[in-house]
Amino acid sequence: MSQPVEYPALHLKRGEDARLRAGHVWVFANEVDVARSPLTGFEPGEACVIVAAGGKPVGVGYVNPHSLICARLVVRGVEHPLDASLLTHRLQVALALRERLHAEPYYRLLYGESDGVPGLTLDRFDDVIVAQATTAGIERLKPDIEAAVRKVVKPRALIWKNDAGIRALEGLVDYADVGFGDPPGALRVREGGIEFAVDAIGGQKTGWFYDQRANRDALAPYVRGARVLDMFAYLGAWGLRATAMGAREVVCVDASASAVKLIAQSAERNGLADRVRAERADAFDFLKAVRERREHFDAVILDPPAFVKRKKDFKEGSLAYRRINELAMQVLSRDGILVTCSCSYHMPRAALLDAVQKGARHLDRNVQVLLQLQQAPDHPVHPAIPETDYLKGFICRVLPAA
Numbered sequence: 001m002s003q004p005v006e007y008p009a010l011h012l013k014r015g016e017d018a019r020l021r022a023g024h025v026w027v028f029a030n031e032v033d034v035a036r037s038p039l040t041g042f043e044p045g046e047a048c049v050i051v052a053a054g055g056k057p058v059g060v061g062y063v064n065p066h067s068l069i070c071a072r073l074v075v076r077g078v079e080h081p082l083d084a085s086l087l088t089h090r091l092q093v094a095l096a097l098r099e100r101l102h103a104e105p106y107y108r109l110l111y112g113e114s115d116g117v118p119g120l121t122l123d124r125f126d127d128v129i130v131a132q133a134t135t136a137g138i139e140r141l142k143p144d145i146e147a148a149v150r151k152v153v154k155p156r157a158l159i160w161k162n163d164a165g166i167r168a169l170e171g172l173v174d175y176a177d178v179g180f181g182d183p184p185g186a187l188r189v190r191e192g193g194i195e196f197a198v199d200a201i202g203g204q205k206t207g208w209f210y211d212q213r214a215n216r217d218a219l220a221p222y223v224r225g226a227r228v229l230d231m232f233a234y235l236g237a238w239g240l241r242a243t244a245m246g247a248r249e250v251v252c253v254d255a256s257a258s259a260v261k262l263i264a265q266s267a268e269r270n271g272l273a274d275r276v277r278a279e280r281a282d283a284f285d286f287l288k289a290v291r292e293r294r295e296h297f298d299a300v301i302l303d304p305p306a307f308v309k310r311k312k313d314f315k316e317g318s319l320a321y322r323r324i325n326e327l328a329m330q331v332l333s334r335d336g337i338l339v340t341c342s343c344s345y346h347m348p349r350a351a352l353l354d355a356v357q358k359g360a361r362h363l364d365r366n367v368q369v370l371l372q373l374q375q376a377p378d379h380p381v382h383p384a385i386p387e388t389d390y391l392k393g394f395i396c397r398v399l400p401a402a
Contacts (some may be wrong), residue, residue: 004078010048010063010071011036017052023384025118027071039065045140047082062137066171072118087148090116098378106189108210108378114388123206125187127156130206136170146179157181159200176201192241196266211391214376220245222337226298231283236263238301243272252278253286287327299337300328308344326359332398341393349392364401371395
C-alpha cells in the first residue's frame with residue numbers, strides 16, 4: 001500500500017469542503033482557515049493537501065496565496081503525489097478519448113479541469129504540442145508536464161504559449177517559448193479535408209479554435225450554393241470550410257492583418273482562392289458599410305471574441321452581442337441564415353438568444369432556431385464545474401415578419 005504524500009496542509013473552514021465533495025476543484029481564499037494554515041506560509045504553485053475542517057483530507061492540489069482562487073484540487077485522496085507519473089496517467093486517459101473521436105492527430109488533447117489537470121491546456125498539431133499554463137501550480141509543474149507529454153505522445157516539439165490574460169490573476173508574466181524539440185516555423189492543422197496555416201507563437205490562444213470544429217461540421221446544408229460572410233474570421237476556419245462545402249462566394253473579415261494574410265494563403269493552398277476574399281476591417285464598421293451599400297449575404301457567421309470577460313461586464317457585453325447580431329441581420333437576404341456564437345462563460349445561452357431575438361424584433365424580423373451549438377467533445381464539460389461549459393451558439397433562419 002502506498003504511503004500518504006507529505007505536503008503542507010491547507011485547512012478549510014467548516015462546511016467549505018462541500019463544493020469539493022460535490023465534484024468541483026476550486027478553493028477560494030475566503031474558504032481557508034487562515035488561523036490554522038496562513039496563506040502567507042505557502043509559495044505560489046506549491047503542492048498541498050487540502051483538509052476539511054474535521055481533519056479529513058480531501059485530496060492533493062496546489063496553492064497560490066496571491067489569487068482569489070487560492071487552491072485547486074488535482075487528485076482526491078492522499079496516495080498520489082503531484083508528479084510526472086500522475087500527469088502521465090491523466091494524459092493517457094485524455095488521449096484515449098481524443099483517439100476515439102478523431103482519425104487524425106489534430107485536437108484539444110487536454111482540457112484543464114475537465115481532464116483532471118486544472119490550469120493546463122494542450123492542443124495537438126500532429127507531432128507538435130502547444131501548451132498553455134494559466135496557474136502558478138501548472139507553471140511549477142512544467143518539467144513534469146513535459147516529461148509526461150514526451151512519454152505519452154512522443155511529439156517532435158512542445159511550445160508553451162503562456163499569454164492568457166487570466167495569468168495576471170495568478171501573478172504570472174506572459175511569454176511564449178519552446179519547451180523542447182525543434183518546432184517548424186509554421187504549424188499546419190487539417191480540418192474537414194482542408195489544411196490551414198497556424199501561427200502558434202503570434203496567433204490567438206493556442207493557435208486554433210478546436211472547440212468550434214463540431215459546429216463547423218454541421219454547416220454544410222446552410223451554406224451550399226450561398227454567398228457567405230464570415231466575421232471575426234481569424235484563420236478562416238468557418239469561411240474556408242463553407243467554401244469547401246459548396247458556398248459560391250465567401251468573404252472573410254478580421255481585424256488582424258496577419259490573420260487575413262494567412263486566410264488568403266490557406267485559400268490558395270487548398271484551391272479555393274477563386275471563391276474566397278479576405279478583408280481586414282473592424283467587424284462593426286464593416287457591417288455598417290455593407291448595410292449602407294445595401295449589399296446582402298445568404299449566410300452570416302458571427303464567432304466573436306468574448307464580449308463579456310467578467311461578470312461585471314455583462315450589461316455592456318450583452319449590448320454588444322445584440323448590436324453585432326442586429327447588424328448581421330440587416331445584411332442578410334430575405335430568407336437568410338445567421339450563425340451566432342459566444343465564448344463568454346458569463347454570457348448565458350438564454351441571454352445570447354435574447355440578444356438575437358431583441359435585435360430581430362427591432363428590425364421587424366422573425367427568427368427560427370434550427371440548431372443549438374456547443375463546444376466540441378474534445379472540450380468535455382465537467383458536470384460539477386459550470387465554468388467548463390462556456391461555448392454556446394445558434395444556427396438561425398431569419399425571415400421578414402409575416
